[in-house]
Amino acid sequence: MEQTRVLFVCLGNICRSPTAHGIFLRLVEEEGLAERILVDSAGTHAYHIGEPPDRRAQEAARKRGFELNSLRARRAVEEDFERFDYVLAMDRSNFEHLRAICPTHAEHKLRLFLTYAPDLGVDEVPDPYYGGTAGFERVLDIIEEAARGLLSEIRRERGI
Ligand code: 4NP
Secondary structure, three states, X not given: OOOEEEEEEEXXXXXXXXXXXXXXXHHHHHXXXXXXXXXXXXXXXXXXOOOOOOHHHHHHHHHOOOOOOOOOOOEOOOOHHHHOOEEEEOOHHHHHHHHXXXXXXXXXXXEEXXXXXXXXXXXXXXXXXXXOHHHHHHHHHHHHHHHHHHHHHHHHHHOO
C-alpha cells in the first residue's frame, strides 16, 4: 500500500509545526487513514533540537483536546525532500529557507501550508513565540482550518 508522507515546517519546530503535526495526525486517525498517511514536523533552525513543544503551545492545544507532549524538535534536512510528498511551510521565511535546501526535482513538493485554507485570506501562520496566549489561539484556529483543507486535498489527489 502506497503511503503519503506529510512534513510540516516552521522556524523552531516547537510552536506552529508541532501544532499542525498533532492536529493533522488526529484528523488522519479519525478518518481511519493512519496507515496511509505519515505525518512529521521539523524546523528550519537548530535552536530547539530535541526539545518538546513550547509549554504555551502544548497548553493551548490540550485545551482543544490535542496532546503534543511526545513530539521532539528536529531540523529539516535536504533528505526530507526525498522522503516526504508534501513539505509545508508555515510562513514565507520558512519557505525560503526550505527552498534553499530543496533539490530542483522536488520543488513541486514545497508549498505554503495555508494554500489549503484559501478562505482565510492570509497565507502565513503568524509566529506566536514572542507574543501572548491570543497568538497561540489564533495559530490553532488557522491550523485547524488548513489541516481539514489539506486532508481533503490529499484524499482527492491520491484517491484515498
Ligand atoms: P515556531 O516558533 O517556529 O512556530 O516553533 C518559534 C520558536 C522559537 C523561536 C522562534 C519562533 N526562537 O526564536 O527561538
